[in-house]
Amino acid sequence: MSNPDVGMILTPERFKQNYREVKVLGEGADGQVICYAHRADARQQIAVKVPVVGYVKARLNLVYEIKALVEIGSCDQIISLLGFDEYHLPHGPAIYYEYCDLGAAHHFRQRLVEAYGSVPEETVWKMFADLSQALDWLHNKSKNPYIHGDLKSDNVMVTSSPNQLDPRLPTFKLGDFSRAKQYTAQTRDQLEYNGGHEFGPPHLQRIKGGVTLGLDIWNLGSMIQWFALGQFPSADFDDFIAKNPHLMPKDWTRHAIDEIKRTLLPPAVRPLNLSQEAQERRFRFYPNQTVPPFSDKLNRWYLLCHEPDLRKRVSAKRLVKFLVPVAQREIRILSGKRKIDEVQSKLKHLRRGARVLRAGGTGSVGMEALSSHPPPVPARPARRLIR
Numbered sequence: 001m002s003n004p005d006v007g008m009i010l011t012p013e014r015f016k017q018n019y020r021e022v023k024v025l026g027e028g029a030d031g032q033v034i035c036y037a038h039r040a041d042a043r044q045q046i047a048v049k050v051p052v053v054g055y056v057k058a059r060l061n062l063v064y065e066i067k068a069l070v071e072i073g074s075c076d077q078i079i080s081l082l083g084f085d086e087y088h089l090p091h092g093p094a095i096y097y098e099y100c101d102l103g104a105a106h107h108f109r110q111r112l113v114e115a116y117g118s119v120p121e122e123t124v125w126k127m128f129a130d131l132s133q134a135l136d137w138l139h140n141k142s143k144n145p146y147i148h149g150d151l152k153s154d155n156v157m158v159t160s161s162p163n164q165l166d167p168r169l170p171t172f173k174l175g176d177f178s179r180a181k182q183y184t185a186q187t188r189d190q191l192e193y194n195g196g197h198e199f200g201p202p203h204l205q206r207i208k209g210g211v212t213l214g215l216d217i218w219n220l221g222s223m224i225q226w227f228a229l230g231q232f233p234s235a236d237f238d239d240f241i242a243k244n245p246h247l248m249p250k251d252w253t254r255h256a257i258d259e260i261k262r263t264l265l266p267p268a269v270r271p272l273n274l275s276q277e278a279q280e281r282r283f284r285f286y287p288n289q290t291v292p293p294f295s296d297k298l299n300r301w302y303l304l305c306h307e308p309d310l311r312k313r314v315s316a317k318r319l320v321k322f323l324v325p326v327a328q329r330e331i332r333i334l335s336g337k338r339k340i341d342e343v344q345s346k347l348k349h350l351r352r353g354a355r356v357l358r359a360g361g362t363g364s365v366g367m368e369a370l371s372s373h374p375p376p377v378p379a380r381p382a383r384r385l386i387r
Contacts, residue, residue: 008083010046010096015085019046026104028154030058030178035099045099046082051091061178062093068177069095072142077134079157079175102158102170109153109227112168118291120168121298122334124228128301129327130172131156131220132319138174139183139213139316147211150179150195151219153226169331183213197262198232199223202308214310217319218267221305228272228294228302231285235266239284269306273299297330 019036022045026033031051038044051058069081080098088094102108105127112119131151138146148155155176161169179194181187193206193215201218204210222233237257241248247264249256270283276290301323304314314323 008096010083012083012085012088012094015048015083015096026154028176030055030061033097045101047097047099049095049097050088051093053091059091059093062095065176065178065180066093066095068146068180071144072138072146072177072180075134075137075141076171077130077173078137079173097175098159100157100159100173100175102160104154105156105158105172105223105227106153108158108170109230113230116168119228119230120334121294122331123168123170124224124294124298125327125330125334126169127156127172127227128220128224128298129324131174131223132316132323134174135216135220135316136320138180139216145183145213146177146180147183147191147213148174148177148180148216148219149193150176151216151223152196152199153223154196156223166335169335188212195219197265198234199226200234200267202267203263205310212310213315214313217305217313217316221269221302222267224302224305225270225272228298229270229279229291230289231270231283233268233270234261235268236284237261237265240265267306269303271299272302295330297326301326 015036018038018040020039022035022037024032025035025047029052031049033047033049036046036048049062051062063086066081066084072078074080079100082096082098084096085094086092102111109119112123135148135151138148151174155174157173157175158170159173160167161171164170181191183191188211189209191211192208193200193211199219199222200206201215205212205215205218225231225233237260241260244264247260249260272294273296274282275293276287279285279290280287307313
């Protein structure tokens with residue numbers, strides 16, 4: 001794992017000379033991610049991942065992550081490795097990543113809801129297409145097949161798309177490969193699931209002998225469900241314990257609860273096309289947790305990822321071949337409908353104003369009538385979504 005062998009874009013020497021620390025972007029089980037900016041041009045930013053202080057396993061995980069990223073190679077839907085420093089001080093190694101200006105998916109979703117009231121369907125299609133392409137690269141196009149093994153909201157990064165002005169259509173990139181594993185004839189029977197339990201597959205598909213490439217596809221479906229509905233795709237813990245009182249731990253420690261969630265709490269497969277009233281009845285969502293229903297077409301594709309039978313579950317290769325063109329078409333249709341609706345809304349307001357003026361309402365009454373029906377507020381610009 002020597003630096004010259006991978007043709008790094010950013011060497012440790014250039015990093016130390018040209019970049020300064022700006023802020024902490026986030027922390028995880030293995031390390032901390034810090035934003036650095038170029039000393040001469042603050043717009044040039046990178047993300048640097050360093051291990052947890054004093055945690056030997058975290059350092060080893062980052063060493064493995066570097067090795068995996070070098071083998072996986074470059075893909076537009078996978079976060080780019082710019083370089084690394086095995087001897088970073090005070091604790092190494094350090095990994096230099098491209099900086100994603102819209103942050104992690106969980107933060108981006110919050111800002112989408114603040115800007116538009118709910119997650120637009122075209123954004124869900126865009127995430128679906130981008131992550132399908134990322135998994136296809138891992139499973140079929142990298143040097144060796146890899147299972148990501150931890151696809152969840154913290155590990156999907158979001159960046160503004162080049163030449164795309166609509167903030168609802170960013171680029172989603174798969175990140176954090178510290179749990180990624182080679183999937184070969186020699187390793188497949190020894191693999192176990194070590195990712196977040198909230199997004200994980202049924203439990204028999206998490207243990208040795210049960211882990212396959214289909215694990216990532218299940219996690220993709222869980223990611224789509226979470227992004228669309230805003231709820232973790234796992235069963236409610238209190239309901240699960242109420243139905244299975246014999247599983248109640250004797251001591252309610254954090255460790256005991258986490259162990260139940262990790263090993264016993266089943267995933268939840270929730271349709272995306274239910275009405276808000278049905279969401280309250282079936283999912284026990286509160287009224288403020290419900291979302292407008294998504295299309296039947298999106299729901300059908302999403303459910304293919306949550307097929308319980310591994311032999312029938314859709315593959316990343318088939319998603320790229322069939323889902324991605326459908327997603328691109330649906331995005332164009334939905335974007336076109338939004339533009340038509342905006343134009344019709346503006347025309348409606350102009351006609352209302354013309355009627356008021358023709359009726360002689362040129363005084364204060366007429367102006368009040370006009371101001372009481374202001375034009376619709378345009379969608380918030382992309383910069384409001386940027387951190």
